[in-house]
Amino acid sequence: MDDVDSEALGDAAYGIFEILLNRGLLARGSPLFARVEAGIDFEEDFRAIFRAFEQDYPPLAAALLARFGSEDAIYLMVRSGEGIMPSRTTQMYWIVEDNPAAGDIDVSGEKVGKWLIFSDPAGVDALWRKVRDATVAGDLGISAKVSTARPNPDSRDERNVIYIYTKDWSDEADVMRVRERLRDLGVTGRIGYKRNIETFAGEYADKGKKVTYYSV
Numbered sequence: 001m002d003d004v005d006s007e008a009l010g011d012a013a014y015g016i017f018e019i020l021l022n023r024g025l026l027a028r029g030s031p032l033f034a035r036v037e038a039g040i041d042f043e044e045d046f047r048a049i050f051r052a053f054e055q056d057y058p059p060l061a062a063a064l065l066a067r068f069g070s071e072d073a074i075y076l077m078v079r080s081g082e083g084i085m086p087s088r089t090t091q092m093y094w095i096v097e098d099n100p101a102a103g104d105i106d107v108s109g110e111k112v113g114k115w116l117i118f119s120d121p122a123g124v125d126a127l128w129r130k131v132r133d134a135t136v137a138g139d140l141g142i143s144a145k146v147s148t149a150r151p152n153p154d155s156r157d158e159r160n161v162i163y164i165y166t167k168d169w170s171d172e173a174d175v176m177r178v179r180e181r182l183r184d185l186g187v188t189g190r191i192g193y194k195r196n197i198e199t200f201a202g203e204y205a206d207k208g209k210k211v212t213y214y215s216v
Contacts, residue, residue, distance in 0.1 A: 010067025013060040014074075014091050017053055018083050024049040033084045033097075033132065046075050085125045086160055089148035097132045102142035105167050112142070113169035113195040113213060115178060117162040117187055121149070124160040130185045131162055141166040141178050169195045169213055179216050190215060 022032050028045050035042045050071055054061040068074050081088030089095060106112070119127050128146045135144040143165045147155065164182065166175050175193060182191070192212030 006063065006066060009060075009063040011091065013057075013064040014067065016057070016060060017050075017064055017074075018078075018092070020053055021046065021049050021078070024052070031136070032078070036079060036081065036084050043075060046078070047071065050074075086128055086146050086148045087121060087125050090150045093148060093150050093152045094145045095128070095148060096143065096145040097135050098143045099135050099138055099141065101138045102167070105142050107143050107165045108196065109167075110197050110200075111168045111170070112165055113175070113193055114141075114163040114165045115175075115182065115191055115193050116212075117164070117182070117191055118157075118159045119162065121158070121160055124162075127186070128160075128162060131164060131182075134181065134185060135164070139181055140164055169193070172214075175214060176216070179214075 018032075025032050025035065025042065025045055030040075034040075050061070053064075064074065065071070068077070077091075078084075082091055083089055083095060086095060117127070117131075124146065131140065131144050131146070134140045141164050144163060146162045147160045164178060166178055169175065179191075179193075193214035193216075194211060195213050198211045198213070
């Protein structure tokens with residue numbers, strides 16, 4: 001039981017640390033994904049952020065080091081694409097990227113909804129990069145997330161799924177603006193838009209009811 005608990009704590013610690021790493025690197029000039037994809041060495045910034053993590057959350061930092069062995073191992077794992085590309089991410093179920101201009105809008109709010117794009121694993125990295133970059137540039141919605149290579153017990157099939165969130169499902173003009181932008185990015189097939197209120201109610205398509213609010 002202790003081994004299971006230690007592994008779970010290490011996983012949770014990694015998720016929290018990566019959030020703080022992303023925030024810290026962004027505050028220092030550029031996001032994590034941009035540095036990794038450009039081949040930039042950010043070890044000095046990484047270690048400074050880890051030192052702050054150790055100081056603020058000693059038990060989580062200890063669990064993280066116990067899980068992965070060393071700071072060097074964590075840094076190399078991140079440099080290889082962990083938390084950046086879906087196909088290379090095995091420590092988290094989701095990668096999330098927010099629109100910086102969206103402010104503090106809560107993606108779990110009842111007015112929020114999302115376009116759902118399903119992708120074969122072979123093509124998800126390229127598609128996610130397009131969606132991620134457009135989200136960060138403010139061309140899509142308030143946030144986006146993609147499922148990763150980590151096996152998820154809640155997954156309904158073998159495909160990856162990308163969510164593109166908009167702030168208000170009743171703002172049809174904005175919802176359709178995002179849909180048109182997705183077409184520009186190459187998402188030309190019919191996709192569905194689901195409101196959070198259906199998600200919260202646990203309503204899914206295999207129950208025989210319509211759960212997409214828009215389908216275009």
